[in-house]
Amino acid sequence: GESVGLHLPTLSVQEGDNSIINCAYSNSASDYFIWYKQESGKGPQFIIDIRSNMDKRQGQRVTVLLNKTVKHLSLQIAATQPGDSAVYFCAENIYSGGGADGLTFGKGTHLIIQP
Amino acid sequence: DTGVSQDPRHKITKRGQNVTFRCDPISEHNRLYWYRQTLGQGPEFLTYFQNEAQLEKSRLLSDRFSAERPKGSFSTLEIQRTEQGDSAMYLCASSPTGANVLTFGAGSRLTVL
Numbered sequence: 171g172e173s174v175g176l177h178l179p180t181l182s183v184q185e186g187d188n189s190i191i192n193c194a195y196s197n198s199a200s201d202y203f204i205w206y207k208q209e210s211g212k213g214p215q216f217i218i219d220i221r222s223n224m225d226k227r228q229g230q231r232v233t234v235l236l237n238k239t240v241k242h243l244s245l246q247i248a249a250t251q252p253g254d255s256a257v258y259f260c261a262e263n264i265y266s267g268g269g270a271d272g273l274t275f276g277k278g279t280h281l282i283i284q285p
Numbered sequence: 286d287t288g289v290s291q292d293p294r295h296k297i298t299k300r301g302q303n304v305t306f307r308c309d310p311i312s313e314h315n316r317l318y319w320y321r322q323t324l325g326q327g328p329e330f331l332t333y334f335q336n337e338a339q340l341e342k343s344r345l346l347s348d349r350f351s352a353e354r355p356k357g358s359f360s361t362l363e364i365q366r367t368e369q370g371d372s373a374m375y376l377c378a379s380s381p382t383g384a385n386v387l388t389f390g391a392g393s394r395l396t397v398l
Binding site for chain 2: 205
């Protein structure tokens with residue numbers, strides 16, 4: 171299937187503001203979505219996930235929204251902090267019931283926090 | 286447990302040489318994955334293991350690439366006759382069976398001159 175894509179390569183926000191990172195996917199069979207954060211020189215780090223039978227899920231300072239009608243996923247980060255500066259990837263999987271056979275990642279959005 | 290470990294972190298080699306990367310997953314994780322990431326792109330799936338069995342290989346994994354997990358613990362990824370296009374970050378990840386969330390290592394960066 172098609173890989174997951176992102177709308178913006180770079181997003182710059184003021185410290186303390188809320189950030190919204192968007193992701194569009196094309197595979198309507200995708201059943202499971204994850205947001206990862208990758209800091210420079212490090213591997214991707216899990217942030218939050220959501221299944222296709224949900225439209226919203228909240229974590230600590232983060233919220234993921236899923237709109238299956240338009241195949242759109244977003245990550246909202248509240249009160250951004252300098253430590254939030256990183257590249258954010260959305261990833262999708264066709265949940266087989268046996269676990270992840272491999273995630274398909276988008277290209278990433280580089281979030282820059284301005285002081 | 287210290288998470289997923291990869292070695293070496295950086296490797297510079299000349300075109301045509303062979304390189305090998307090692308991954309030590311989280312000890313209780315029986316699934317192990319290899320991904321490749323080029324600059325500015327998201328990780329691309331290469332292959333994964335369930336214990337010692339290699340269950341899926343991407344078309345990106347050419348015949349110059351071979352991955353093994355002989356005892357169902359650590360894994361190696363070997364690239365033979367390296368080409369400049371092989372320059373990338375090679376990421377290893379692991380998970381328990383049935384889990385969708387992968388835990389990634391810090392990666393092994395390969396530069397082919």
